[in-house]
Amino acid sequence: FKQSIERVSEYLRDNGIEHGCFYGGLEQKDRERALIKFRNGTYRYLLATDLAARGIDVSEIDFILHYHLPLREEEFIHRNGRTARMHNDGTAYVLHWQDEVLPEFIDIETEEKLTEAHDLEPTGWSTLFLSGGRKDKISKGDIAGFLMKKGGLSKDQVGLIELKHDCAFVAVATSIARQTIGQLDNERIKKRKIRLKRI
Numbered sequence: 001f002k003q004s005i006e007r008v009s010e011y012l013r014d015n016g017i018e019h020g021c022f023y024g025g026l027e028q029k030d031r032e033r034a035l036i037k038f039r040n041g042t043y044r045y046l047l048a049t050d051l052a053a054r055g056i057d058v059s060e061i062d063f064i065l066h067y068h069l070p071l072r073e074e075e076f077i078h079r080n081g082r083t084a085r086m087h088n089d090g091t092a093y094v095l096h097w098q099d100e101v102l103p104e105f106i107d108i109e110t111e112e113k114l115t116e117a118h119d120l121e122p123t124g125w126s127t128l129f130l131s132g133g134r135k136d137k138i139s140k141g142d143i144a145g146f147l148m149k150k151g152g153l154s155k156d157q158v159g160l161i162e163l164k165h166d167c168a169f170v171a172v173a174t175s176i177a178r179q180t181i182g183q184l185d186n187e188r189i190k191k192r193k194i195r196l197k198r199i
Contacts, residue, residue, distance in 0.1 A: 001049060001068075002023050002024070002025050002049060004049075004067070004068060005021055005023050005047045005048070005049060006021075008047055008067065009021050009047055012045070012047075017045065017120055018042070018043055018044065018045075018122065018123065019043055019044070019045040019046065019047060020033075020034030020035070020037055020038050020043040020045070020046045020047070021034055021046075021047050021048075022034050022035065022046055022047065022048040022049075022052045022053070022056065023047075023048065023049040023051075023052045024049065024051060024052055031052070033127075033169075033199060034046065035056065035057075035058070036127065036162055036169045037127050037199075038058060039058050039160060039162070040125065040127060040159050040160035040162070040169070040170075040171035041123050041125045041159060041160070041171055042123060042125045042126060042127045042171060043123070044120075044123050050070065050075055050078075050079070053078075053079060053082060054078070056082055058082075059088070060088055061082050061083040061090060062083065062089075062090060062091070063083060063090060063091045063092065063093060064079055064080055064082055064083050064090070064091075064092045064093065065093045065095060066079060066092065066093065066094045066095060067095055069094065069096065069100075069102070069103065069106070070103075071103075073103075073105035076103075076105060076106065079092070080092040094106060094108065095114075098113075122174065123174075124173060124174055124175070125159055125171045125172070125173065125174060126171070126172055126173075126174040126177040126198055127169055127170070127171055127172075127198065127199050128169070128170050128171075128172055128177065128180070128181065128196055128197065128198055128199070129167060129168075129169060129195075129196070129197050129198075129199045130143060130167060130168040130169070130170060130194055130195075130196055131166075131167055131194055131195035131196070132166075132167065132168065132189055132190075132192050132194050133163060133164045133165050133166045133167045133168055134163055134164070134165050134166075135165055135166055136166075136189075136190065136192050137190060138163070138168070138189055138190060138192070139163070140161045140163055140168075142189050142190060143161050143163070143168055143170060143189070144158055144161065146184070146187070146189045146194075147170065147172070147180065147184070150183075150184060150187060151180050151183055151184050152183075153172065153173075153176060153180065156173070157172055157173040157175075157176055158170065158171070158172060159171030159172065159173075169199070177198055178198075180196070181196050181197060181198060184196050185197070
């Protein structure tokens with residue numbers, strides 16, 4: 001539920017773990033941006049309620065982690081269906097307390113005790129908002145060219161580009177994100193002056 005998401009999110013934030021949240025109480029813009037940052041690799045983790053998770057459209061999710069166990073088998077199967085899509089591999093993990101009784105429909109293949117936390121490396125990606133989109137006749141190729149030719153970014157420093165009607169979102173290497181904004185904010189793509197900022 002929403003309250004659980006907020007509690008877990010606060011814990012992860014306090015421990016420096018970048019993540020996104022996805023639930024019905026969020027504004028549409030915030031839900032969309034969380035998904036964009038999850039798809040492009042800025043976020044490695046996305047916290048979602050059962051209801052909201054039905055709206056997650058990401059083709060390559062490596063794993064699902066069940067934090068609160070579902071009450072019905074149908075919900076369990078549906079959650080697991082978020083991973084291993086389109087002929088990809090995926091794994092579902094169930095996090096439970098040592099004495100917690102699992103529902104009959106949950107068949108655990110292997111069990112591992114979690115005793116220590118491991119440091120998590122940042123993803124190395126940041127998401128930039130770009131103030132031009134399809135209505136401005138701007139393409140993904142235009143954006144990639146803008147970043148690489150005018151900004152001097154290498155191919156490896158430019159990640160997924162999502163083009164919207166009136167804006168775009170692009171993943172860039174965190175190490176050059178600030179420099180890129182300083183260099184390219186208010187520059188032009190196809191005669192249109194572009195605003196660039198990190199989200």
